[in-house]
Every structure is written in C-alpha cells, then in structure tokens.
Amino acid sequence: MTNTAPETTTPAAELMLGDDAVAYGALHAGISNAYAYPGTPSTEIFTRLVREAQAHQVTAHWCANEKSAYEGAIGASLAGRRAIVTMKHVGLNVAADPFVNSALLGLGGGLVLAVADDPGMHSSQNEQDSRCLADFARVPCFEPATAQEAYDMTREAFALSERFQVPVVVRLVTRLCHERARVQTRAAEPQKPLQKAGPRQDWVLLPANAKRLWSQLLAEQPAMRQASESSPHNVLREGAGRLGVLTTGVGRRYLGEVLPEMAQAPPHLHVATYPLPAARVRAFAGQLDSVLVLEDGYPYVERLLPGIVPARCKVLGRESGALPASGELTVVNVRAALGLPALRLHEQAALELPARPPRLCDGCVHRDSYGAMLQVMQEIGVATITGDIGCYTLGALPPYQAIDSCVCMGASIGMAKGASDAGLRPAIAVIGDSTFLHSGIQPLVDAIAHDTDMTVLILDNETTAMTGGQPTELPDTRLLPVVLGLGADPAHVHVFAAHPRKVPELAALIRKEIEHRGLSVIVVKRECVQTARQRKTHEG
C-alpha cells in the first residue's frame, strides 16, 4: 500500500482545489482513461482531467450519465489499464448497478471511483453517505481529510484496487472538494500496457460464475480489513481522560481547531480507511467510558461501534444526539459536543435582511419558458408540472413558482406519465437537454409506447449549465431526430427557437399541445447566456 514514487525535486507545492488534487492523484497514478457526468461538488475533478488529458495522453470523456461513465471505466480495467470515474453522491445511485457488480469481477487495471458527498445539501437533494455504498458493494474506501490526502489516497487507491481486483472508492465531501490548499505532488507513474484481463469466467456474471466470485469477494474481506488495520492513514493519538474522540475525514480538522481550547487533549483515533479497522477501534476504546464520533454525513461509524467497543463504553455522535442528525460538522457543533462554551457571536438586530436565493440569469431562456407556462396556467387554471434537475429547477422559486416536483435526474417525464395515467391532467414535464440525455430518454420511450396524454418540454440551452457549462453529449441538433427516432408523432413534436418577444407565441404552442389528448414534445431552444458569454470571451 505504500507509494514508492520518488519525490520530485520541485519543492513548491501548488495551491489547488481538493477536486484538483484528486485529478492529479489519478493522473500521476498512470490512468489511461477517465469518465464522468458533472455534478456539484465533484465537477472540478473532471474539468481538471479534461484540461490535462492531452498532456498526459489520457482519454477523458464526459458521459451521458454516471452509469455509462462507470461502465467505461470497467471497460478500461478489462483492457488492463487504470481508470478513474467521478460523480456526485446521487450520481452513484444511477451508477449503482455497474458499481456493485464490478466488485465481483476480476478487474485488470485499477478502477477508482471518486464520489463527492454533499453534507449540508448545498447543491443537492439529499445528503446520502457514499461510505454506506462502498460497504454495500463490499469494497475498500478512503476518506481523505485534506487536499494533500486527497492526492495521496487517490494514488494509493489504484494500487489497492489492483491488489484486490475490486473497485476502490475515494469518498469526498463538499468542504474538501471546494477547498484550495497547497498540495505536494510526486513524479507520475507510467501508464499500464494494454493487456486484456482474464479469465472470462471472472468477467461473465452468469449465476454459476457469480456465485463463485461473490464467495471470493466475501473471502477477501478479512484481507481488506487487514489492509485497513495496517494503514498509516489511521492515526492514534494518546490523550487524557475517559472520553475518546474518533474522527473520520474532515472531522479531524474540526477537532484540531478546538483542541487548543481544551484543558487536556482527549485520546483520539482518526479513521481514514474502510472497512473500519475494528481492531484499532477496539484497542482505542479499551479504557474509555465513551467515544464521541465526529464524522461528516451519516452516523456510519457510530452505528458500527456497538459490538466493537466494550459494552460499558457509550457511543456518542449524530444518532445519540450529541451532534445534529443532519447538516455538516462545524466548529460550532463540535465545540458543543465536546462541552466547550459557545462563542459569543455578533448580532445585528437593527434590520431584517432580505433572503437572496439563487435565481435564473437575466436573458436566460428558461425565463421565456416559465413566462409562457405561467401565461398558459392563467388561461387554463390548474395543471401538474413535474420538474427536473438543473438551472430550471429554480422555476420552483418566486417569481415563477411553476413546478410541482423535483426528485432526481430524469424523473420529470416518468412522473408526468404516472400522474397523467392516474388522472392528474394536464400533465407537463419540464426537463433540460443534458438531463434528458442523462435519463429522460427511457421514460419518454414509455410515454411514446402508450401515447400518454402529456406534454414534455425539453428546455434546450445547449449545455449542462448549473455545473458550469459542460458540453452535452450530443449536439442540440440531434435532439429532434432522437425524439422522432423513438417514434413520437411528428405532428406533435416541435422545436421552438425562443426569444423574449415570442413568449406569447410559445404560450400558444404549449396550450395547443396540452389540448392534444396524447403525447407532445416541445423543444425550447436558445443558448445559455453564461456559455454564450464565455464563448464570446474565448473567440474575442
């Protein structure tokens, strides 16, 4: 597990994002391939990989969705080459099928999944904890605390992946992804030669093979645990008192921040690798009355501790109520959990401050679409509008307050179908071009198959805008042939070039198609104002 790459002679560590550190860790581990679908806070890993791809002779492709991205990485591993796949936490739900099953394969080249959780839900619909999914798939997981560790552990993850022939997870959180700090990089390893992995029986998950491979994966668990037990990333610090603190990931840094204020440093075990190094935890907890677990995300370690620590040792954390059950760790809640007095904070009571939520940009094409929809609503009264994930989700907020739902990527179309089937009509689905390609096509197949009475608005701004303007997988000119090719009735498929002056015209078109008692698709298109501006800057 130790990395033998020599230190480079350049001492100057570079200031970089935690996301950048993951990208360089992968590049310097000798990856040949990289795949991703953008999603905050993971996006910048791949932005960096794309930028560096040519110089490092790496194939780095944005993909239509996380499942496709993950499968690309498995294919690269089959070719004997190292590959990284990156996504946000909810993206791993989409990629869960190939992820979980890839654990059974006899992987060739190292396969590393860098997945970014968003505790506190800054830019996400939930705060699910990817450590649980690594556990679910029975594969090792690293949890870096700093940008430097993100670099080091990403590199190390490839070697571990090859040793056990399983995918290895690098679990990140928002604060680490979007933190800029100095990172010392080391000389790159060479890429692995093209060498097809085998044998076939280790790659064809027919039940007969799968049973054997699953048993093998289970039989490897003790060795994976042993690798975790002996990892130098898990650090025990002696301390005084009978309350111990167990930190994981960035939790260590909040403890470090408040340590100088504590009368005495408590015994402290930092855990950075999974499976949980239970023997180290047991040794740590041996003399303690209680253990406080500081972990960002779910009470994952907290729930594992009973049964590992002595019965008399109390386990404190998010589930016990010592820390808030949801949201990020902060210095404020860590102080409280450690019994330190709260800091007196400045207040201003003189003024009530207006909230300033995010909003659609001036000139955004979605403003036209929502403007037109509001007009239609005024005319026809009620309708059900299912929304989706992207900038246009902001249509839920004032001044539009136009959408009834936002659940997960692609859900708008399937939900509109179900709502219409159940009698909630008119049903309108609103989905962006990138989200449509991600997972909107399949539910549209269903709606076409049953000619469901619903209207789909594909809001085509020609980019993945919310995450910073990544290119969509197909040029926007292909949307119409895709929709028609699936079999939608051409009489009820329209492409509308939006313009603020043409909002009444768009409203009339939407109204006309709502009145059609079958499936209609309207593609509303105009380039995102942000990418248009960037393009002009580059061209200028």
Next chain:
Amino acid sequence: MKADVVLAGVGGQGVLTVARLLAEAATVDGFHVVQGELHGMSQRGGAVQAHFRLSDQPIESPQVPRGRADLLVGFEPVEALRNIAWLAPGGRIVTAIRPIANVPDYPPIEKVLEALRQFPETILIDAHALAVAAGSVRAENLVVAGAAFSLLPLTRGKLRGIVQKRAERWTAAERDAAIKALAAGRAAIGGAPPVHG
C-alpha cells in the same frame, strides 16, 4: 501570526476570484493557506460566501469558525451584514457600499450602512465609484481586493504581481484599470493597521 477572513457578496461579483487572489498572494508569502468556497447552485445571483485563512502554523478547520473572522470583506453591504456572526470580537469589516437590489424587499441603503456603522472599525468603501475612476466598472471587486489585502499581514506588491500575471491576456486598458483599482482600494483603507488574530 494568523488571519481569518470571510468574504461575502452576490453571485457574479467576483467574490471567489478575489478569495483566490488573496490565497495565492499569501502562498507566495510563504503562509499556510486554506481557502474554501461553494460552487453550483449558489452561484446563480444568490448570496455567495468564501473563506480564506492564512497562518504561519498548519491550518485545521477548512472554514473560518463563526465568531472567529478577523476580517469580514463585503462586496455588497447587505451581504456584509448577513455574515456578521462570523466576525470575531475586535474583528474588522471592510465593505463596498453599492447595493445590489435584485430582491423585492431590499431595505433602504442608508439603514443598511447605519447598521454597519454600529460595529466599531467598519470601513465603508465606495468601490463602484473608485472602479469607475480607475477606468473600469468591472474592477469593483479588485478595489475591494486591494482594500482587503492592505489589511492583511502580507508583503506589499504581491497582489499586484498576481493580478498582473493573470492579466497577461487582457487589453492594456483593462490591465491598467485593474492595477489602478487595487491601488485605489489600498488608498481607501488609509493608514489602518493590518488585522491578525
């Protein structure tokens, strides 16, 4: 020696850019640096906050703890006020005063500035006017950067060098305005001593 800084403004104002410039300047000066920000949904015209910590010791928390900021840098007066809980006792506020009233219930600007003046050692800067005088309305964030920089224990001139390097592809007029904007920000601080915790 350490300084903890919270920067607050509205998406599109260049808050993250300035946080990054300060972090780079402090790195060149040999400090340990941690700078945190959020990307994604929050960028779309909403309230934006960035954190920047420098120290001669290794830095722990990725965020400035509430109640610990030595300096609160406002790019917009309401956003400065919104983040007042981050300010340490004795911490200083430096903020631009031009309101960005992209919300319906924006309070009268005089009341906002009055509330800011309640905090001792608040420095209010007409960064917009100074940027216009420097030659570019778009350099407002660099006026704020110049002001914030001169309140930090950093070597004079470092920030200018970093901006100049970034500005290599800009027009001569843009470069000139940027440098003047930094200087105007510094001048607006007067002789106020640097903050440090």
